[in-house]
Amino acid sequence: MKLRAAVHANGFVVLLTWLVLTIAIGGATALAFVVGAKDGNGAAIGIGIAGSVVLVVLLLGVTGLIVVNPNEAKVVQFFGRYVGSVSEPGFYSVLPLTDRRSISLRVRNFETQKLKVNDADGNPVEIAAVVVYRVVDSYKAAFSVDDYEEYVETQSEAAVRHLATTHPYDAHDDERTSLRDGSEVAEELTVELRERTELAGIEVLEARITHLAYAPEIAQAMLVRQQAAQVVAARTHIVEGAVGMVGLALQRLTAEGMVELDEERKASMVSNLLVVLCGDRPTQPVVNAGSLYS
DSSP states (O other), rough: OOOOOOOEEHHHHHHHHHHHHHHHHHHHHHHHHHHHHHOOOOHHHHHHHHHHHHHHHHHHHHEEEEOOOOEEEEEETTEEEEEEESOOOOOEEEOOOOOEEEEEEEEEEEOOOOEEEOOTSSSSSEEEEEEEEEOOOOOHHHHHHSSSHHHHHHHHHHHHHHHHHHSSSSOOOOTTTOOOOHHHHHHHHHHHHHHHGGGTTEEEEEEEEEEEEHHHHHHHHHHHHHHHHHHHHHHHHHHHHHHHHHHHHHHHHHHSSOOOOHHHHHHHHHHEEEEHHHSSSSOOOOOOOOOOOO
């Protein structure tokens, strides 16, 4: 069975009609009972009884009046059978003696707990996410699952766990996506949650990681590892720049003919320049008072 609109009418028109009929039939019924009791007229008493039955039917009819708020849907059931849903805000009248269940269509957000799970490299991490969703199918939300809010929470935690196990915390090459790649990970999590919650009539608008950290037992060790990786990356850039500067210096000296250097002196000059450019401490200049070769 699919979502469908319940048959409904304007509640104000129905209420006004009910009031007019109730007053008219109620007055006629009362008059018939008075005449029948006074004159002993059986026909008048019969009319009074028929009017009483009609009044009872009219009283049952007013039980179908409902109020639908903005961004809300009323799921209507008649003795257990799904009649339809009313999602247009306003005052309406539906089938009497029906059960109405309110389903909110407002946008909601839910934040998972901090989950502890191993990433793709086996490192324990703590991860949490926020999920923004709304109900788009009131029939599925009401009847496909027991509690659609609890269903979204459970599926969100399952999706976050699955995401953490398929990606590393840090990617050491460009071919892998890490958990720290915010936009890519958020898109993947959103797509997976949409597939998981479609059964409950839920549309996931956005899902993003809100907390990501190594577990406390390895946090210090991983911090040292990250610092070492940053130091290595920085020194790599320094060495690349130093090599380029040394090469440029030798080319300029040779091109302008400022000094003639043999291979041994070139090697010595390269060594000294690299020490100066790549060293992590200030260098102390040494003045050579003799010749270039002494």
